[in-house]
Amino acid sequence: MRNPVKTRSSLALLAVTATAVTGTLLLAPATSAKPGNGTTTATAHVFMVNPVQSSGDQSLTDDNDAATAVPTTSYATVPLRNLDGSGYLRGKWVTVESSTGTPAYAADGRYFYTRDQDQFEQVMGYFWVNQAQEYLQSLGFGSTLPGIIDEPFSVKINQYGADNSYQTDKPYRIRLGKGGVDDAEDAEVIVHEYGHAVHQSQVPGYGGSLDAGAIGESFGDYLAVTVGLAAAQQYGWPVEAEQACPMDWDSTSYTDSPHCIRRFDTNLTVADRRNQVHFDGQIWSQALWEIRLGYVKLGLGATAWDTTLIDSQFDYAIGTSFSAAALATYETALARDGKNAAKLVKERFAARGITF
Ligand SMILES: [Ca+2]
Ligand SMILES: [Ca+2]
Ligand SMILES: [Ca+2]
Ligand SMILES: [Zn+2]
DSSP states (O other), rough: OOOOOHHHHHHHHHHHHHHHTTTTTTSSSSSSSSOOOOOSSEEEEESSSSSHHHHHTTTTGGGGGGGGGOOOGGGEEEEEOSBBBBSSBSSSSSSEEEEEESOBBBBTTTEEOOSSSSHHHHHHHHHHHHHHHHHHHHHTTTTTBBOOOOOOOOEOTTTTTOSSSSEEEEEEEEOOOOOSSOOGHHHHHHHHHHHHHHHHHHHOOOOOOOOHHHHHHHHHHHHHHHHHHHHHHHHHHOOSSOOOOOOTTGGGGGGGGOOOSOOOOOOOGGGGOOOOOHHHHHHHHHHHHHHHHHHHTTSOOOHHHHHHHHHGGGGTTTTTTTTHHHHHHHHHHHHOHHHHHHHHHHHHHHHTTTOO
């Protein structure tokens, strides 16, 4: 772990100096009565999922959080939707908190930061959780299908934390750590953690078995990838790295190139399991990814699969087994997408040694 205190203190001083000129009270706590900007849609700079995925440059490194470590072309200008108009990063689907540092506040509705500024991760947290929720809604969750995480989700950026992120279910919250590449600089870390909350929302208390835990890790990785790919399509962003690769940027700190925290093509089966949820989750992930590719081949499309997969998760038991969860997925595929889709689901799970 690195010690970023010195860098951050000088940045904070710069921020205070800069804002003193414009007369904005940057040091006020989030609860003070600042004038809201009254707008629910603002503009921000974010990474296009992450700088490795959008550039294909596997040689990028954190370089102690330096702004110069990534090209300026890593950033896209995007709308921040569903804000509450307070000027802070709070809205219908997300509330961003920062355990230290100044909360991002934009009276002019422009959240333009670079990666060396703490507020950049706050903006990433807001944008990507809102984006994930909008993706779920685009599949019908909250309209034709039951809503999932139908409330403002709390994102806490932990400025000096270890290189780890996690989700807690009461209240719904993710904490994004700052070791190596700051976790919230990679959309796939943020959405992975949101994926755990998706399971908790669908099946309260979910995760009471090794298999349930492995499915949880796997789904987080899958959701991260699919939400990122859908966003790339929505906004016209480049995808220059392998599609089936979670956390290309965060994992530059701890993997060899090409950087992926885990893979969807390990060919692991249940016979290879180590009873470790992240490792074993790759057994499930490969099935999810191959079913996705199969849905595309069948002309059903990836979003039909995502809808079926997520809808099926309502039927998973708290402490489900791989086998029971695969059966629930099969039955949902049969009901929603027909015989060929169901057959595909059964075959791809069977290839991983998961039968029912
Ligand atoms: Ca950063
Ligand atoms: Ca990290
Ligand atoms: Ca990726
Ligand atoms: Zn996880």
